[in-house]
Amino acid sequence: MDIEAPSYKWVGTRPVRPDGIDKVTGRAMFGADFSLPDMLTGKILRSPHPHARLVSIDVSKAAALRGVKAVATAADIPEIPVDNAFVGDAPTNFRHWSSNVLAREKVLYDGHAVAAVAATSPAIADAALALIEVDYEVLPHVIDVKDAMRDDAPVLHDDLFTAGVEPKPDKPSNVAKRVEFTLGNTEAGFAEADVVVERAFRTKAVHQGYIEPHAVIANTAEDGQSQVWCPSQGHFMIRAACAKLLGIEISQFRVFPAEIGGGFGGKINPYLEPVALLLSRKSGRPVKMVMTRAEVFRATGPTSGAALTVKIGALKDGRIAAAEATLTFEAGAFPGSPVGAGCMTGFAPYDITNVKIVGYDVVSNRPKCCAYRAPGAPIAAYGIESVLDEIAQRLDLDPIDFRLKNAAKEGTKAAYGPQFGKIGCIETLTAAKDHPHYGAPLGPNQGRGVAAGFWFNFAGQASAAVNVNEDGTAIVTYGNPDIGGTRASMAQIAAEVLGIDYDKIRPIVADTSSIGFNDITAGSKTTFTAGLAVHEAAKDVVGQLRERAAKMWDISVDAVVWENGVARPASSNAGDFDPLALADIAAMAGKTGGPISGHASLAATGAGPTFAAHICDVEVDQDTGRITVVRYTAVQDAGRAIHPSYVEGQMQGGVVQGIGWALNEEYIYGSDGRLQNPGFLDYRIPVASDLPMIDTVIVEVPNPNHPYGVRGVGEVPIVPPMAAVTNAVASATGVRMTELPMSPPRLLAALENGS
Amino acid sequence: MVLTNWLNQRFTDGEPEIEVSAGTVRQLIAELDGRFPGIGAELEGGMAVAIDGEIFPDPFLEPIRADSEVFFLPPLEGG
Incomplete structure (x- = not known):
């Protein structure tokens, strides 16, 4: 073109x-702003247990309560058989989503939806929830991804056998899938390397952190025609999901897009919408449902926590000789972590002859993980870009020069196999090196880190x-x-x-x-x-x-x-x-x-991949362990920015979320398997006063497959920040942090230990 | 065309790269299934395809040239 x-x-x-x-x-009308005459309030009863068998659910007392117009459980929606779990070729498993929307047979995490009511007031709805009698057979639970892989771990799904291994396992496991990508011969590559660095890393599950909670109104007329108003990342997807989950024809309802107060991948999938539609169809009245913040944390999102090992070998001249990584991702209660994308993206900015990447998708008693901006890529980049930083130090190379020496370009065979077309990896790294930030002096207790990132774009x-x-x-x-x-x-x-x-x-x-x-x-x-x-x-x-x-x-x-x-x-x-x-x-x-x-x-076809290069300066308080980001510059190839302000906004937003992931955000579970911090007071996302202005540089290497050269821009800016911040902390302190978030207690302990 | 490790271990006796004559992804999968029975169901089960470097998350009729390089990849989604 x-x-x-x-x-x-x-x-x-x-x-x-x-x-x-x-x-x-x-x-502007967001999801919770809508109301209709005769509207009911819908609410959901959620499991207090991380893992339990549902022996019985008795809703009779709730249904008999004056003002209650409908009660629903999984018994009210069709069970989707294994061989009919998908719509077309989409990767979404609706059998799993059906069990996630309303639990069937077992609850698999703290906050799992068990039953729903629609009543004439919020107070009556709450009273009705209290009248629902659920007999749980509490089962042993497992939260940590490495624990979930142990042979003696409680198994979440009796019908889950590890895919991607030969021979096919003969007993169920929490390891849903193994994937592997190889190029060349890593053993031979490491044998030639002058420097080899191997590190293990951990990251925690983090939520997408959108400000607007999930909300919906569904209304059904006497002829069975329904209308749904809700924020989402795709109202056609909501329509398809509701039709599939409830077993109704698409022509029977219409979905109106409310304004959306952030999604970042977390509003791709259905939660309340099919339940509100079900309650509306049962009651014949409009039903409005709005999640509390605690419900958002307990039952939606987050993205995976992970354990990863990265090993990279390089020659004295700075060429990468071989690279290996093993990524183990939490999927939450059902399979489907973005480990495949993590495996494919981490080494993508580089031209490496010998690569081996193995990934594991692992279920545990957490909410079903959801996409989050460049799903999987930030986690992989965190480990890989950290090890690259350490190699550059050992070889006494400038970290951007080191990356440029190995940078992918047109014709490079990506680590996941295919050859790149026209890309802007070198251009973004060069623009970062040329930026005044890169040569600016640092103050006391300050350090500078850089990192690169890649995203496919679709x-x-x-x-x-x-x-x-x-x-x-x-x-x-x-x-x-x-x-x-x-x-x-x-x-x-x-x-x-x-x-x-x-x-x-x-x-x-x-x-x-x-x-x-x-x-x-x-x-x-x-x-x-x-x-x-x-x-x-x-x-x-x-x-x-x-x-x-x-x-x-x-x-x-x-x-x-x-x-x-x-x-x-x-x-x-x-x-x-x-x-x-x-x-x-x-x-x-x-x-x-x-x-x-x-x-x-x-x-459409021909979405061009994109690359980013970030520079981060931090200042570390050696007495408290507090890390302050004092300067940050994000460079990114946009192909062609249609509206540069909104490209810059995407870049700044991605950086801020990545900084939160690096410094403070984490799901914290008690030994009882319950989420301990389901609110913004205890789950700390960065706010404006925490951060400097995020400087942005848009590089434009036009995508040859688009009339204006557009590339996607919304995801790659969250890929480098975790590594960029970590590398800056290493520069400031001499301590290499291998576990996120780098919260003050964690950094203070590392400083005291000197490791 | 190139298969991931698991697929080549299971279906092609460990051979990751296979020469196939096909004009579209659909024809490619049919051809492969004829040579390696059962692989078609796996490839149609939500896998993405990269043809000459360009990724197609939901492939079916995408054209393949005589000298094209085709990779089958895990399903991908964005956020």
Whole structure:
């Protein structure tokens, strides 16, 4: 694909986002803001046990309570058989999600949903939950991922046999899957190496930490037609999941996207939505459900905690001779950790001949883990970039020069197998090295660390429409929830193609019945994928505008060109006509063929991978162990930034979340298997006053598969921070931290031990 | 085309790289299943594919050239 010349009017500019005013004034409607007449309150009874068999659930007293209109358990939803667990080729296992939404036979973690009620008031709903009698047979539990792999560990699923090993195991295990990637011969590579460093690392489960809790309203009419309002990362996904989990046809309900207050991967999957829909269908009334913060922590997200070992050998000249890693990821209560992506991403920034990576997906009595920004990649990068830092030190090499010497480029065979096309790994590392931050002096007790990161970026399905209004303005309709400013990007793309002002275009995120199917807003795919659909729909409009102008001039459409927002004769041979602006043609639409409306539905391909290089300065209080990030610079290849402010916002947000992961955030369980810190007071995410302004540098190595060169940007910025912060702490203290988070007590202990 | 370790241990007697003539991913899987019975179900079970370096999370009709390099990869999702 030829990339359009970078002389854009709107692409690359920074207009105000269409939803900005509503969001800063509080007018925007998030999930919990909706209400309907005769609305019921839905609530969920959750397990206090991390592992127990459900002997019986008696809801009769709750159902008899005045004001209770519906009660539901897993018995009210169809059990999805093993051979029907998937929808199409999607990797989501709906048999597992069904058991996660409402527990069936066993509860598998503290907070697992057991039953639900809908009542005329929150107080009555709470009273009803208290009347539900659950007979639990408490079972031994296992929380830690390494403990879960032991032969004597309590087994969560009797039907779970380790996949990816030969011969197939003959007894069930908590190890759901083994994956392995190899290139070359690591044994021979290590034999040649002058320096070999091997380290073991641990990371803790962390939550996506979105500010908005999960919320939903479902309403069902007498004819069985339902409507659902909820925030999510994909209302088409919510529709598919509800249909699958409840066994109802997709045409029987419609999902409206509420504004979403953050997702980061944690709002891809269903939690409350099918339950609210079920309660609404049972009661015939609207049912609203909103999670408390404690419920969000106990029962949604998080991403995996992990144990990993990394071994890297290098030659004196700085070439990496061999690299090995073993990644063991917590999946939570059901299989499905992002260990595969972790294995594939960690060494991807580098051209290494001999690589071996092994990954294990392990279940334990924690909430089912969920995607979190570049799922798996930050954990792998933490260990690998830490070891690379240590090797650079031992070889007395500049850490960026060391990475540049080994950097992947076009034609490099990635550690997970395929060859890279056009990529910007070297460009991001070079931009980091050239940044003033990298050479700036450090103060007392300060240290500097760098780290690199990679993410694939994905494409997917999208539908979009561009409708021209009678006055020459236009409505852009697409179907991806706007999390990071995509309304603005879609309007910019349409404005660029149509040649009209950004302010003349209103972008709309349509509900599931108003536009064709759209994939989820995840995988850093929306600006790429939905943007391609909008681009094609706008081109469809341009074709129609040329046709209408040709009719108005009574000449051939081939003799009409569209330039800078007006139709012109292609040459003087075509005739002498004054240009027709879009508004001129729109005003005549009724007389030239009717409404002008462009459409596009596509399965996009060609998402370009992206790389990041981060520089972090920390200051360490040697007396308390407190680490303060004093300066941070993130460099990233965006391909082409449609709206640079929102690219920068993604970069800053990813960095902040990575810093939280590095310094403070962790799920803490008691010996009883219960989560001890399900709230923001005890689960410490960084706030604005904790951090400096995160400096950003956008590198643009255009993706050759996109008309403007777009690459995904939302995920790679969370990949390097954990390693960058850790490397900075090592620089400041001389102590290599191998366990996250580096909370003050943990760092203080390491400083006192000197290791 | 290239298979992951587990698949080649289970189906191809340890051979990770196999020459296959196919015009699409669907044809490739069918061809492989003919030569290594049972591998088709595994490959269709949510695996991603990389064709000449480009990853397709949900492959089916993607074209494959005569000199293409194809990798089967674990299912992938973003956040």
